[in-house]
Amino acid sequence: MAQMIVEGERREAAGKNANRRLRRSGRIPAVMYGPRQASIPLSVDPKAVHDILYSESGHNTIFTLKVDGAEQANAMVKGYQLDPVSGHLIHTDFLEIALDRILQVTVNIEAVGLADGVKLSGGIMDIVTRAIDVECLPADIPDSIKVDVTRLQINDYIRVKDLPPDPKFRVMTDPEVVLITIVPPIKEEVPVEAPAEPAEPEVIKKGKVAEEGEEAPAAETKGKSAKPEPKEKDKEKEK
The missing domain is CATH 2.40.240.10 (Ribosomal Protein L25; Chain P)
Known part of the structure; x- marks a missing residue:
């Protein structure tokens, strides 16, 4: 090209x-x-x-x-x-740039394949570090660094030091840095509903039933009570 x-x-x-x-x-x-x-x-x-x-x-x-x-x-x-x-x-x-001088560049990480932990166990692939630094001649700069993830299981990971060596460039990023890992699937928690409390039975108060010919007891009135009837002595004074 x-x-x-x-x-x-x-x-x-x-x-x-x-x-x-x-x-x-x-x-x-x-x-x-x-x-x-x-x-x-x-x-x-x-x-x-x-x-x-x-x-x-x-x-x-x-x-x-x-x-x-x-x-x-x-x-x-x-x-x-x-x-x-x-x-x-x-x-x-x-x-x-000079084509005969080594320079440092940042190159993207590219995951290749489908991890077993994703395919068989429903895990999720997490690309923790998306690019690393390398030193090389300008003509040897890779478009990306490909990482095979097919054998990764749940909780497995690939670090920088796990990359296969390439004679065309030297990796400058810390070798302990994690590049890709497979995390367990996220379990959806179903909310547990509390059992409904049984309804209390309604209590009906029994009153005195009026016999035939008798008046039923007057209903209680709320608030201020009615004025009481004057006593016999009071009635005599009024005369």
Whole structure:
């Protein structure tokens, strides 16, 4: 596959206002860093950078950076900035590299296969560490580091030191770091309902039943009691 090319133009104007005008014109500000010279402010087409970032090797892609259509350099994307609202690229940094010098890069971990603990026991695969650091020549940068997980059972794990050695790169991440593990399935707890308490029987008070010819007892009144009848002595005084 042919090496990708990014066309850059030197930019003289700097500052927020100049960068806004540049973005409105369809380009974004960029800076190229390198060991041979001071940093160079550039403007580039954001689509070219987008194509690099979303390629198979992503930000580890080595491409040809042309400056003003003439000067060329091998470069990689060192960093980039996205608009927090639109998600569009608004700035990027490039790093000039020498093809004969070892450099350190971050490479993604890729799980290969279906773990026995997932297939047979219903476990869940957890990729604990998604990328590790390696040192290698630019031409030997792997697109990803593949990890075979087919034999992993529940609670098994693979650490950095379990990776098979590769003569093209040297792993720089701590060898004890866990990369992938299989965790037990999550059991769904069914809430236990408390037994319903038996209803208490309604107690009906029995009153005196009036016999034929007798008046039934008056019902009790709530609140203030009725005024009592005057006594016999009081009646005599009134006369």
